[in-house]
Amino acid sequence: MAPEPRCRICGDAVVEFLDFGTQPLSDAFRDPGDTAEEFTYRLAVGRCGTCGMVQLTEEVPREEMFHEEYPYLSRGSSVMREHFRSLAERFLTTELSGDDAFIVELGCNDGTMLKTVAEAGVRHLGVEPSGAVADLAAEEGVRVRKDFFEEATALDIVAAEGQADVIYAANTLCHIPYMSSILRGVTALLRPEGVFVFEDPYLGDIVERTSFDQIYDEHFFLFSASSVDEMARRHDLELVDVERLPVHGGEVRYTLARPGARKRGAAVEELLAEERGRGLGDLAVLERFAERVREVRDDLVALLTRLRAEGHRIVGYGATAKSATVTNFCGIGPDLVEFVCDTTPAKQHKLTPGSHIPVRPPEVFSDDYPPYALLFAWNHADEIMAKEQAFREAGGRWIRYVPDVHVV
Template sequence: MTSCRICGGRLHEFGDFGTQPLSSGFLEPDYIGDEYFFRLALGVCASCSMVQLMEEVPRHLMFNGHYPYLSSGSSVMRKHFERTARRFLETELTSPDHFAVELGCNDGIMLKTLAEAGVRHLGVEPSKSVADIARRLGIRVATEFFQESTANEIRETEGPAQLIYAANTVCHIPYLDSIFRGVDALLATDGVFVFEDPYLADIIEKTAYDQVYDEHFYFFSVTSVAAMAKRFGFELVDAERLPVHGGEVRYTIAREGRRTPAPSVAELLAREETAQLTHLDTLKTFFRNVEQSRDDLVTLLKKLRAEGRSVVGYGATAKSATVANYCGVGPDLVSFVSDTTPNKQGRLTPGSHIPVRPREAFEDPYPDYALLFAWNHAEEIIAKETRFREAGGRWILYIPHVHVV
């Protein structure tokens, strides 16, 4: 791909992570066959400044009945979504007639609070496995991809939505032109489209290169989101930085002229321009830092192997696929990955083929070192795993740089 999926402008490539597998494509141990691989590379649009992948992975390969991620898997994220829902109840969903739609509702953790408050709602979730979990919580869910046609169907049966919300979903969707046409069709005149996704500034500042994987197609900045909203007839009216998932921004978009933009929009736009956030030289410097981080991690792991130290991974996350495959980390350097997700256990990590074992394996016995793939939950995990530290274990982190704690 050489042109921007948003505006058609020219893309300038600035980073290549090589061939990568599906980040959620965990394999059965006796799997014999060909894995799906694609070239994971980044480019920036010269016209609208949107950072995006150079190659698109078909959506049905990533989001389907076997999708393993659960939004409620972290206590931090459960609390985050409960607070988010309560905030909407105080601001946007103040009338019994209000209708809320969540794109990519996953297991329904945000909508659960709205449902308990009696708010009319609908989740749109293409992955049947997690949609079924939401339904068991009493959440109304349509198992399909949201797009213009979906929005028209919902509008016909449910009426306009006062709130359309998405968390860690919009950046996954290459066809945002259809999403915005759908939002235009479904959103009430004075309603808002609110979405939160990883923030490009945090990714660059922390050299958080594992945020780059198949599911993350776009890497939003306030500058690029403002331009995107305007292109589709909307206006960015608020931008709030969030501490979750290693640093995100919650964007609030409304119909043009319907709301007064919050001061934070102009403040963040100015900050991004001062930092030259989406300039090609800045992005190339980021990728040089990525290469250094890769080299430092491999050097450390090989040194520990030579010393006879045991190293296991902690958290078979989607983003760990980028780290393992880009750095060439396999079972020779990391003997297994501990994870609490049942449908990942007993399988092999995509591409790198590291065994995934239950949490109990982590302490039977404790390893000398644990490579923390789930670094965005470091505080929560390290506080929980006090016995590992007491047994002399040490954590390896690679964000914002390779270090041992």
């Protein structure tokens, strides 16, 4: 019998409310001739009854996910490039405007945000464990340390560089189960008046939109303002600001500081009150979310099966990490989706994890438009649909499954 899952924030029991079954690593794209057994794990999510943190019940070793061939690039979307440029410029005019200012980014990826900081001549350091993307950051003039961030890493940085005015992380903190070590590192690295700013997918948006594919191996935590508030308090930090973000299907940017160092903004209390009003931390609300997820699964499989039975071709659009949850939870394979087109060279001419759907370059999509395209990259829908006007003009229709299954 498996041991009862324990909360990675407070150590109390975690109550499971949704099980996606056996899943592969979300970014483990395979060569067509590869016959090796795939790494799998059980993807299930639960809620801590004490601190309210929503989290996976099984941890995937970090080395399995973040390695030399990690394929995700921050620069892949024009929307995200502008998002990071704008934030960097905000930091430069606020937190980094003093003498010898210093910013550290955890999980800097290809350096998209820090490039703007570097070009301004401000002292910076990116910490990135995935070697290939770290090399891309270095090519852009960004100083990078190839490493996982934890308490020992932070102490090394302090010894060599001093403390930081800003510690920043985008779509990174939710990846890290060993949060106590991270936050001890943050408190060691942060200057007394400094801020720790991170942005990640927001539990409130996931529940409201039934965007269940935001749950996969890399997203260990699903943060809410209330759970982050409690997490910060337990690690001698204070949640002082929140900002709702439209990117990646709905995120929140959290700002933490040392207790008393910053005045707590009204936005924090407003979001906490909204969450209480919605019952976002209630297990019953999360269980109803799980019921809707299973309904979406059944509706999507029924639609794809009917369209294929009628002789229609269906192609996937965007070989995203989160699409692994969809294809494997729903049992979608090459029999239903002919291929998935994606702009990332490292994914092209490979097979999707678990479901083994071929991944093709985007020009294959336009060479012979299918009548239907299943939009896995739904969080970039506006950008994609604007780019793919010719698909619509040719009579093509998009299949979407967030917040429910529909054809547009």
